[in-house]
Amino acid sequence: VSYGYIDNKKVLNNMKFKIDKGQTVSLLVKSGSGKSTIINLICRLYDVKKGDGIVLVNNNDIKNHNIKYLRECINVVPQNFNVFDMTIKENIVLEDKYDEEKIKFLVKLLNLPDINLDAKTLSHGQKQRVIIGRTLYRENKSVYIFDEYLSAVDQKQSKVIHDYVLDFIKKNNKIGIFISHNPERMYSTDKIIKLE
Numbered sequence: 001v002s003y004g005y006i007d008n009k010k011v012l013n014n015m016k017f018k019i020d021k022g023q024t025v026s027l028l029v030k031s032g033s034g035k036s037t038i039i040n041l042i043c044r045l046y047d048v049k050k051g052d053g054i055v056l057v058n059n060n061d062i063k064n065h066n067i068k069y070l071r072e073c074i075n076v077v078p079q080n081f082n083v084f085d086m087t088i089k090e091n092i093v094l095e096d097k098y099d100e101e102k103i104k105f106l107v108k109l110l111n112l113p114d115i116n117l118d119a120k121t122l123s124h125g126q127k128q129r130v131i132i133g134r135t136l137y138r139e140n141k142s143v144y145i146f147d148e149y150l151s152a153v154d155q156k157q158s159k160v161i162h163d164y165v166l167d168f169i170k171k172n173n174k175i176g177i178f179i180s181h182n183p184e185r186m187y188s189t190d191k192i193i194k195l196e
Contacts, residue, residue: 001053003037003046011037014053017193021142024169024176024189034195035179039145042177043074073142077149079179081131083119088112091119092133099137106133109164111157125152132161136168143175163188 003012011034019025029035040046041055044067048055055062062070083091089103092115107115110129113122119130132149146165150158166188169176178189 001041001048001055003034003041003048003052015195017191019175019177019191021175022170022173023191024166024178026189026192027177027179027195028192029179029181029195035147039076039147039179042143042145043076044070074145075135075138075141075143076145077131077135077147079148079151081128083122083127083130085118085120087116088119088122088130088133089115091130092137094134096137102137106136109136109161125154128152129161136165139168139172141174143177144169145177145179147179148181149178 001012001015002010004010015034015038017025027035027038037046041048042062044062044065047063057065057070089098092103092106093099103115106112110133112129112133113126119127122130128149128151135144135146144165150162153161165176168174176189
């Protein structure tokens with residue numbers, strides 16, 4: 001895939017990679033090297049122009065998939081995130097059915113405070129862990145994209161969280177895409193793809 005914006009400068013130039021179910025991939029990127037563009041193309045926020053390549057899901061052109069359905073299959077932990085002005089519990093569950101056991105597990109895994117606290121009052125690192133909890137609460141997705149998702153979490157705890165996420169993806173035959181500027185954050189994924 002090649003992709004450029006209005007000025008036609010190519011952000012992606014013949015970028016090619018394949019991810020199988022149950023596989024984890026790290027995209028090691030420099031700032032401005034196209035990581036946001038890759039996420040947006042996978043989620044179909046943008047479309048590849050005719051003649052500039054193709055994005056395939058299960059060997060089908062992504063453009064043949066219903067956008068709403070496609071986005072229901074993908075979950076993203078963004079680099080720039082916001083919590084809603086609700087409790088931690090409400091921020092994680094949102095409109096889904098409340099599962100007490102799942103919440104208890106995530107609170108322990110992510111070291112979250114009282115789930116009835118207003119999420120807006122939390123520290124940056126705690127808010128990031130709430131967003132991770134929101135993503136992991138939804139186990140029915142096919143693709144999980146984590147963009148600098150542990151940037152505000154200390155190294156020891158981030159290793160525990162990341163090990164769980166890798167195990168979850170493997171056991172449930174999901175696809176995991178991890179994006180980082182920091183090579184030290186690239187723990188144990190099946191592949192590392194460098195974007196210069």
